[in-house]
Amino acid sequence: MTGLDADIAHLLAGAMVLVSFLLLYQDRMFALLNTFAVHACVLAFSVGWQAYLQRAPHLFITALIALLFKGVIIPVALHRIVVRLGIHRTIEAVVGIGPTMLVGMALVGLSIVVMLPVTQAEAAFAREDLAFALSVVLLGFLMMVTRGNAVSQVIGFMSLENGLVLAATGARGMPLVVEISVGFSVLIAFFVVGIFLFRIRERFDTVDLQALDMSRGESA
C-alpha cells in the first residue's frame, strides 16, 4: 500500500466521521435524509477502495449493497414515509446542537483514545479504520439519544450500522455471508420500523417518541 492509497482510504474513513457530524447537525427532515444518503455513498466508496486495496472482490459486493440499499432505496423510502406522515417541519432535538457537537467531539476523542492502545498489534491502517468506525458507531448512538423524532432515530440507527460495516471492512477476513446477513437484517429492521412508525402515529398522532414516555406516565 503506497502513501497515497493509504491517504485516500484515510480520507474516506475520515469523511464518514465528518458526515456523521453533519447528520447530528441537520435539523430538517429532508436535509437529514439526503445527508444520510451521502453517508451511505461515502461508506460505499470507502468499502470499494478497501476492496481494491485488499484485492478482495467480495467487498465490492458489500460496497454495492451499501450504495444500492442504504444510498438509494432506504432514503427514497424514508422520503416517502416522511411525506405521508406529513412531518416536513423542524426536528426538535432533545439537546441543543452546540452541546451535541461537543459531546460528539468528546466521543471521537474517546474512541481514538480507546482504540489506538487496544489494537497496537494490528496493522496501522486497520487501527485507524477501527478508531473511525467506533467514532461513527458512537455518533450514531448519540444521534439516537439526542433526537426525539422516530424517523431521525431510524437514521441514527442506520448510520450506526454503516459504522459497523466500516469496522468490518477494516478488519480483514469478515466473511461475505455475515455482511450480507447484516445488510438484510438492517433492511428487515427498516421495514419493521417503518410499520411501527405508522402504528405510533395512528395511536399517538405524532412520531415524537416523547409521547410514548407520557403514555407510560414517566414524564408530565
Next chain:
Amino acid sequence: MIRDWPTQLAQATLVLGLAPLLSGVTRKIKARFLRRRGPSVLQPYRDLLKLIRKETVVAENASWLYRLAPYLIFATTWVAAALVPTFATGLAFGAAADLIVIVALLGTARFLLALAGLDVGTSFGGIGSSREMMFATLAEPAMLMVMFTLSLFAGSTELSSISAYMVAVGAVLSISLALALVALIIVAIGENARIPVDNPATHLELTMVHEAMILEYSGRHLAVIEAAAFVKLLLYLSMIACVFVPWGTASAGAGAVFYAVGLVAYLVKLGVLAFLLVLFETAIAKMRVFRVPDFLGVALMLGLLGTILLFVSRVSR
C-alpha cells in the same frame, strides 16, 4: 533559511497595491454573475482617492480613540498581510512573526474596530460591535484550531516553512488538511463580512455588522478603514493560496526568473480564488444573524476534528 529584506518590502508593497484591485475584480465578477455590467475593476482605487480628498466629519463626542483607531486598524492589518508569503517564501519578518502573530494582529484590529464602533455611542455602532464580538468568539478559536492542525502537520507555525513543507511532500490527501481548508474558508468568509454572514454592499440596518461599526466614519478615516478591509480580504486569500496551493511560489533567494513565475502564479491563484468566492456568494443567500454562530461553529468543529484526526493519521506514518 535565507531572509531577504527586498523581498519582504516588495511583498508588503504588493499586498497594499493589489488589495483594492482584488476587491474591484470580485465586484466586477459578481456584477457579471448578476448580469450587470458593474463598475471598472479600478473603482476601489478611485473610491479611496475620493474619500481621501473629502472633508472628514467627526462626531462631537468622539474621543481620541475614534480618530486614532482607523490608522491602527490599517497598520495592524497591513503588517499581518505582509507576513503572508505571496510570490516568494523566506520573508524577513518570518522568523519573528508566525501564524500566531497574524491571528493576534487581526484580533487587535478587530478589538480596535469594536471600540471605535462603541466610541461615538450610537446604537448602530453598539449593535455592530456586539455582533462582531459574538462572531469573533467562534471565528478566532476556529482560526487557532486550523493553525494548530497546520503546524502539527508541517512541524512549524511559520507560514513560509508550512508552505515549503507542502511543496516538499507534494500532492497529499489528508482528511485533516481538508477539514482545515474548509474551516479556514468559513473563517475567511466570516471575517471578511462576505455574503452568508454579512453583505458588504448593503446598508440594511437589521443585518449589517461590519458596516454598522464604521457607519460614523467619513473622509480619510473611512478611506483607511476601507483599505484595511481590502487588505484583509487579500490576506485571507493569500493565506489559503500559500498553504493549500503552494505550487509556483519561489523559494527564498531563487532569482528573478523564479520570482516572476511566482508572481504570475500568485496572481492566477488570487484570480481563481476570487472567482470561486464570488461563485459561492452568488449561489447562497444571506443568513439570519442568529444563524451565523452555527455557521462559524461548524468551522470551529471542523478545526477541532481536524486536529483530533491528525493524531490518528500519525499512527500510519
